[in-house]
Amino acid sequence: MKRKRKNRSKTRLTLYERIKRKILTTLKRLIFLFLIGCIGIILLLIFHKDDTIKLNDTEIKLYIDSADKISKGKLQVNWKYLAAIDYVRYKKDISKSTDVSIQELGQTFLENTSKENKYKLLNLEDGLKKLSFTDSEKEKAYKYVEQLDSIGLVPNNLRKDSSSRKFIDELSPKAIELYNNYGILPSITISQAILESNWGKSDLSVQANNLFGIKADNSWKGKKVTMTTSEYYNSVIKDNFRSYSTKSESLDDYGKFILNNKRYKENGVFNSSQYIDQAQSMENAGYSTKQDETGNNIYADLLIDIIKENNLQLIDSKVQSQS
Known part of the structure; x- marks a missing residue:
């Protein structure tokens, strides 16, 4: 056991x-x-x-302002092209970029074609060739440009699903058509529509499809509506405004209105190839009486801010590089 x-x-x-x-x-x-x-x-x-391009607000503003400086009096250089290229050539160390270096890079996209200082604006592919980028570097630059699609001073407005982006996309084809027909920059047309109609939400826009606040003077033979409007800084008046069947009609009439009123030609609207100059020409021609509390005219500044915040100048750049 x-x-x-x-x-x-x-x-x-x-x-x-x-x-x-x-x-x-x-x-x-x-x-x-x-x-x-x-x-x-x-x-x-x-x-x-991580191979994603990253820009903070200060860097975005630097590229926008530098691109605008080199573009003034010429054609609109695309600031996103410059940022993407710098991200490649500085190996993602964007801190090496300066206002001077960005303007020098921007000059790459501008070719003087005549003694009269007429310029040709190069597209991204031609610019990269001019910089002797390798195929690998080109591929990275294109990728970064694509990543910058919704990047800007007010990124919420640039998302593809945002109401602001949809409003811009809706007006862009007709705005480009007006540029090709009359020389009014798409950025100016769209920014004026945004400002005058509050992104298409104003009473005048909703009730009469009037995106530009154009009044119904004695020369107007079409429909009209009476609406309350503001003048100068804080004056409010009632006036008659043109009424349209569609937004497209409003855009067409806006183009003819600018073309047929000699004060716009006299103030250089059609001689301006860059939005900052054309915005100021619009103000000088008296398109709007908007003033600040001290009596200073602010219409051009308002348009310029809207254009920068929503990357509308890039629409100008696209059509000018295709001309």
Whole structure:
């Protein structure tokens, strides 16, 4: 009897050791797999770094302002092209960019074609060729430009699903048509529509499809509505305004209105190839009487701010590079 008990004890001890070994083996495997996983993550971080272009608000403003400086009196250089190129050539260290270096880069996209200082605006592909970018560098530049699609001073307005972006996209084709027909920059047309109609939400816009606040004077033979409007800084008056069946009609009439009123030609609207100059010409021609509380005219500044905030100047750049 004693002998049998001894054998059973040995059997129990052997079973315990086997279970213990299995547990230890499983733990070793888990630890090994965990270490392999950690090494894999580290290698992934080393060899596959984040390749997304990142610009803060100060950097965005720098590129916009620098592009505008080199474009003034010429044609509109695309600030996103310049940012993407710098991100490639400075290997993502955008802190190396300065106002001077950005303007020098912007000059790459402007070719003087005549003694009269007429310019040709290059597209991105031609600009990259001029900079002797390799195929790999070109691919990165294009990728960064695409990533910058919804980036700007007011990014919420630039999202494809935003009401602001939809309003801009709705007006853009007709605005480009007006530029091709009359020389009014798309950025000016769209910014005036935004300002005058409050993004198409004003009573005048909703009730009469009047996006530009054009009044119904004695020369107007179409429909009209009477609405309350503001003059100068804080004066409020009632006046008659033109009424249209569609927004497209409003845009067409706006183009003819600017073309047929000689004060716009006299103030250089049609000689302006860049939005800052044309906005000021619109103000000088008396399109609006908007003033601040000290009596200073502010219409041009309002248009310029809207254009910068919504990247409307890039529409100008696109059509000018195709001309």
